[in-house]
Amino acid sequence: MACYLSGYKGRFAPSPTGPLHAGSLVAALASWLDARAHGGRWLVRIEDVDMPRCVAGADETILAQLAACSLLPDEPPLYQSRRGALYQNALDQLIAQGLAYPCGCSRQDIARALAQRGQPQQRHGELVYPGSCRGGLNGKPARAWRLQTDKYQSNSALAQSGRAQAAIKFIANELLWQDRRLGRQTQNVSRDVGDFVLKRADGLWAYQLAMVVDDAAQGITDIVRGEDLADNTARQILLQRALGLPTPRYLHTPLVLGADGEKLSKQNGARALDTRDPLALLEQAGQTLELPGQISARTPAEWLQQAVPLWANRYQT
Numbered sequence: 089m090a091c092y093l094s095g096y097k098g099r100f101a102p103s104p105t106g107p108l109h110a111g112s113l114v115a116a117l118a119s120w121l122d123a124r125a126h127g128g129r130w131l132v133r134i135e136d137v138d139m140p141r142c143v144a145g146a147d148e149t150i151l152a153q154l155a156a157c158s159l160l161p162d163e164p165p166l167y168q169s170r171r172g173a174l175y176q177n178a179l180d181q182l183i184a185q186g187l188a189y190p191c192g193c194s195r196q197d198i199a200r201a202l203a204q205r206g207q208p209q210q211r212h213g214e215l216v217y218p219g220s221c222r223g224g225l226n227g228k229p230a231r232a233w234r235l236q237t238d239k240y241q242s243n244s245a246l247a248q249s250g251r252a253q254a255a256i257k258f259i260a261n262e263l264l265w266q267d268r269r270l271g272r273q274t275q276n277v278s279r280d281v282g283d284f285v286l287k288r289a290d291g292l293w294a295y296q297l298a299m300v301v302d303d304a305a306q307g308i309t310d311i312v313r314g315e316d317l318a319d320n321t322a323r324q325i326l327l328q329r330a331l332g333l334p335t336p337r338y339l340h341t342p343l344v345l346g347a348d349g350e351k352l353s354k355q356n357g358a359r360a361l362d363t364r365d366p367l368a369l370l371e372q373a374g375q376t377l378e379l380p381g382q383i384s385a386r387t388p389a390e391w392l393q394q395a396v397p398l399w400a401n402r403y404q405t
């Protein structure tokens with residue numbers, strides 16, 4: 089039986105919108121290697137809160153693809169679609185603290201408010217919410233719930249615990265955090281993203297809230313995931329602080345790019361992993377992670393065993 093002494097807990101958190109492709113395997117492998125290199129546990133969480141985007145059976149396909157590569161979680165996978173009560177508790181806590189408020193704005197309302205203020209409309213295709221409903225709904229029906237992002241941007245505010253704590257600072261409303269691979273990162277959430285959505289107008293839970301609640305509930309100490317998600321980290325740290333939850337360490341991995349130079353996705357040609365040759369898949373993912381050294385293995389389990397010492401100490405904690 090494996091012996092886990094370190095207290096390290098990592099996870100892979102796929103959204104079941106389709107089978108794994110080469111890019112998602114890189115994140116799965118990196119999170120598994122980091123957990124094992126730290127003598128820690130590795131969990132899989134199925135992030136199926138965005139129901140309209142989920143594909144029936146994709147969760148089973150993903151778990152089977154991981155298993156073909158010998159990436160086996162240490163606990164049964166957790167499904168976010170069954171955890172609405174926890175997310176509601178978190179939202180209720182934020183409302184009670186005056187940190188979350190209802191918003192009655194449509195996309196058009198937001199675009200109009202931004203135009204009136206002469207503010208930039210979009211960032212990564214998202215409208216930067218200008219806080220129109222902070223002071224009340226002005227007779228509009230509530231559509232979504234948002235986090236008030238300018239209330240606790242100080243070093244002394246709320247909970248400060250968790251593995252990454254020492255590296256997190258606020259300087260003049262800029263949140264500074266340390267990524268184990270990307271180094272120092274900074275974002276002013278209030279200015280650059282705005283008060284972001286916690287519960288959507290269609291009643292679905294937003295990724296940011298569900299993720300933060302679950303990482304804490306599962307005791308995740310280290311988040312290892314694709315670099316495309318790095319931009320969400322500052323929002324997640326704000327939410328952790330607002331909810332009094334610890335902040336894990338973060339490591340964002342290199343992305344596999346599609347033919348158009350963008351992150352590999354279904355839109356630019358990502359194909360489902362062909363698990364008939366799992367060794368080839370692991371080798372390819374290992375190359376993206378720039379694992380140093382040679383691996384010569386006959387089975388995926390053997391390959392993984394040899395990869396752990398190659399990964400260890402690559403990214404200091």
Ligand code: GLU
Nearest residue numbers: 101102103135299313317
């Ligand atoms: N479910 C997210 C995705 O598949 C990943 C979330 C995370 O790792 O924080 O993009």
